[in-house]
Amino acid sequence: MKYLCLIYDQERDWDAMPADEADAWMAECMAAGQEIEAGGHLVASEALHPVAAATTVRIRNGTLSVTDGPFAETKEHLGGFYVVEARDLDEAVRLAAKIPSARTGSIEVRPVVDFAEQPA
Template sequence: MKYLCLVYSEEKKLEGWDDGECQAYCQSLQGSGHLVAAEALQPVHTATTVRIRNGKLSVTDGPFAETKEQLAGFYLIEARDLNEAIQLAAKIPPARVGSIEVRPVRTLTP
């Protein structure tokens, strides 16, 4: 089953973060067959929020919500169950300064 591990942290806590540590963990996940995809996101000030209300497009600079922690990236993993997904998420390096939200992926079929 696929799980999306959303990495949340205060941006200032990730400033100067060694990407090599995250890249090494990605390689570890890839080697074990658990990694589907992983990416870091640009800073939150680069975000754009899009909404459609009453058929009209609204575009706003910035994230959808003002929060203490922002979405910093994601890991899409393959795990046999939620317990294994949690164990893998616990090893994501930014978990030490932020949080990892683990959610099962719901397949959309055409």
């Protein structure tokens, strides 16, 4: 089964991090991704640009609204994701725990709907 692991962190922590510490953190993130891939679990992964680059689209009463930034004001922002293949939720959680942001932010793990397996 596929699971989406959404990575949430506080961007201001990144901004305040010294360059050498940021480089070490990035190397740790890359190593975690390589470990997940080497285990045959990686389906896809991407990092996202900072939340300042986000655009939120809404349609209310037939009117399009486009605003800069994320939908909700939060301390932690979506910074990237992994899609992993796992036997069950327990294995998906073990994989998510390898992502360094689990120590400083949070990793939301959600099963991906497989529409091919849905009843007609």
